[in-house]
Amino acid sequence: MANITLKAGESFEHAHTERSRTTLIAGDAEVIVFGKRIRLAIGEDQFFPAGASHKIINTGTTNCTVDCCNEIGTEGPPGR
Numbered sequence: 675m676a677n678i679t680l681k682a683g684e685s686f687e688h689a690h691t692e693r694s695r696t697t698l699i700a701g702d703a704e705v706i707v708f709g710k711r712i713r714l715a716i717g718e719d720q721f722f723p724a725g726a727s728h729k730i731i732n733t734g735t736t737n738c739t740v741d742c743c744n745e746i747g748t749e750g751p752p753g754r
C-alpha cells in the first residue's frame with residue numbers, strides 16, 4: 675500500500691506491475707487513465723489493469739491523499 679500526497683495543482687503519473695486499486699483518502703483529485711479523466715470520490719475504489727499508466731491530479735485547493743496499491747490475486751472490489 676502506498677499513500678500519495680499531492681499539493682494543490684500537483685500531479686503524479688505512474689503505473690503498477692500488477693492490477694491496481696486507487697482510492698481517494700482526503701481532498702479532491704482526478705485520475706487520467708487511457709486518456710479518460712475520472713473524478714475520484716473519497717472512499718470509492720478505482721481499479722486499473724497491470725501496466726496501465728494513471729495520472730493523479732490534485733484538483734482541490736488543499737493537499738490530497740490517495741491510496742494507490744497493487745491488487746494481487748483479486749478480480750473485484752474487496753468484499754470483506
Ligand SMILES: [Zn+2]
Pocket residue numbers: 688689690694696728742743
Ligand atoms: Zn497507482
